[in-house]
Amino acid sequence: MQIQSLNLKTTTTDQLISQLKQGLPADKFDQLRSKLNVSDNALSKIVQISRRTLDRRRITGRLATDESERIVQVAQVYDMAVDVFGNPQKAERWLKKPARGLGGKIPLEYSDTHLGAQEVITLLGRIMHGVFPG
Template sequence: MAIALIEPETPASQEVLRLLGLLPEEDTALLELTETGVPLAQLALLTELGLTKTEIQALVIPARTMSHRKAGTGRLNREESDRFLRVLRCLLQARQTFGDPEKALRWLRKLKTGLGGRTPLTALETEMGARLVEEWLVRIDQGMAA
């Protein structure tokens, strides 16, 4: 079930589905997309949301691997697709929390002692890091101390 990937009731989750052209009722669509592979063209969404090419290469797919994918299937593999959706989900959550795309990116790129001196963006390299970042964003959004 797609709930393991994304909770459909949150505004950020709804935005992920919208950006990927999926309907909220398609509860397995994101799971299937992860399994079949996100088309490489979808990486442009991360650029449109403000990530640099270097950040995308570090978080989703290295440049050399991307050139192999372009020559082959034109799709991310399962793990890369999962990373892409994780980063997209957190970017949208940060934009929602801060209400300003630039402010969200500044927060994501700033070192946090609560993350062991990492930036929230680099914490997105793992699912556990992404969960911590999302929890932090929810607390900020609800006015709790982060």
């Protein structure tokens, strides 16, 4: 299992779960923020990490398990969008604009919950297969 945008390479889901339980390095937040081209505040809101907590995590060097899961969740959405649209710039644009398939909601913001992220991934799968316009 690979999470391209975070440079996480694991061969099994168990390995990824183990990494999540240990907590990802705090710099994975910054790595994802850079890929998405959003502010600290914007990504903090999406992954539900307060600025004060983020500052503490940067000092300790590790994210908590739940924070790590949310970072991976958004990274998976981003990676799928890059696969579907062919390049990071197109993926980033699509993730930041209202999507008809989400009732006019913005895919990146909709990815702030597990169910929302799954809906975005489902929509991206439909777009990839020509079943539903974005």
